[in-house]
Amino acid sequence: MTTCPAPVRPLADDAAYELTTLAAELLARHSSATSPELRAALPGACAQLPDAIRHALRPVDTADGLFVLRGLHIDDRDLGPTPGHWSSAGEAGALWDVTLLLVATLMGTPIAWDGQQDGRFVHNIVPSPGHESEQTxxxxxxxxxxxxxxxFHPGRAHLLLLCCMRNHDNIATTAASIRRTALAPADVEQLKRPVVPILPDDAYEEAQQFAGRPAPVPTLFDAPGGLTMRFDPAYTPLDEADTEWREAYRRLEDELARVSVAVSLEPGDVLVVDNDIVVHGRVPFTARYDGTDRWLKRASAHVEDRPTRPAAERHEHGYGQAALTAGAA
Ligand SMILES: [Fe+2]
Structure with a gap:
């Protein structure tokens, strides 16, 4: 893995000010960052924002499949302690929940899941006692x-947005783009075959109980702009696959490790990841559990009419989970 700076899109001070002022107004007008009325007001609110913000949030446009929006100012002293668990976050950092929802709305339609973090549209990503070794x-x-x-889900996000609240120990998010790999054509062909399913991860307890038969899904797909990827080895029953496929999958893992970059986010950074092109992860670290731990806010967005996925996905059951959209709330 190489430590290399992700493409940075600077947000000028006046644009950052307009974005956070609008977020503060929305928060003041509605009772909570989780208010459905606030979510319904997002598209109209975004229309007031200047073109400079829209330009900074144009679609991901390089083979890296990601960028860092930099220019929002978070004062650590105003934040309060890092929550010990997502369920106790409440309104902690609520201004940044709304700011992130505005960013997500400028790039697509924010989505959430009934079965994850109580249906919240902005998740709090914090280390929690007892969960140190999970894949969540x-x-x-x-x-x-x-x-x-x-x-695991056909309604998964096209874009993943991670806003850094606090990261005193410079704990890196990792990212690897399928468009940076150099797989042999025969391996690409293998991995376009739907051979094994991807099962719901540990963040979805309800989906894990779903009785329906899991459908095998392809790992790679030839989209008009290049290859796209659907990949989660920790939740893929790899030993059910044939040898040729497994070997190709292992070579894909090796290639992704080779091209992986480590992005250490600073407070106020928003990492925008194209979820069809890039897989993301995080390096191990020792949690502090003293209120100063790494703290990210996460939002997800759909982008209309993106030809990045096989049409057959539409028939998947999604393990009984449905994506909620901000407009429909
Ligand atoms: Fe993730």
Whole structure:
């Protein structure tokens, strides 16, 4: 893995000010960052924002499949302690929840899941006692294996947005783009075959109980702009696959490790990841559990009419989970 700076899109001070002022107004007008009325007001509110913000948030446009929006100012002293668990976050950092929802709305339509973090549209990613070794955002001690966000589901996000609240120990998010790999054509062909399913991750207890038969899904797909990927080895029953496929999958893992970059986010950074091109993860770290731990806010967005996925996905059951959209709330 190389430590290399992700493409940075600067947000000028006046644009950052307009964005956070609008977020503060929305928050003042509605009772909570989780208010459905606030979510319904997002598209109209975004229309007031200047073109400079819209330009900075144009679609991901390089083979890296990601960028860092930099220019929002978060004062650590105003934040309060890092929550010990997502369920106790409440309105902590609510201004940044709304700011992130505005960013997500400028790039697409924010989505959420009934079965994850109580249906919240902005998740709090914090290390939590007892979850150190899991493959979820609450872990710390272990490498969070590179994965497509919500890979088990056909309604998964096109874009993943991570806003850094606090990261005193410079704990890196990892990212690897399928468009930077150099796989042999025969391996690409193998991995376009639907051979094994991707199962719901540990953040979805209800989906894990779903009785329906899991459908095998392809790992790679030839989209008009290049290859796209659906990948989550920690939740893929690899030993059910044939040898040729397994070997190709292992070579894909090796290639993703080779091209992986480590992005250490600073407070106020928003990492925008194209979830069809890039898998993301996190390096291991030792949690502090003293209110100063690494703290990210996470939002996800759909982008209309993106030809990045096989049409057959539409028939998947999604393990009984449905994506909620901000407009429909
Ligand atoms: Fe993730």
């Amino acid at each position: 955002g609450a872990s710390s001690d272990v490498l969070l294996t590179p994965h497509t966000e919500d890979a």
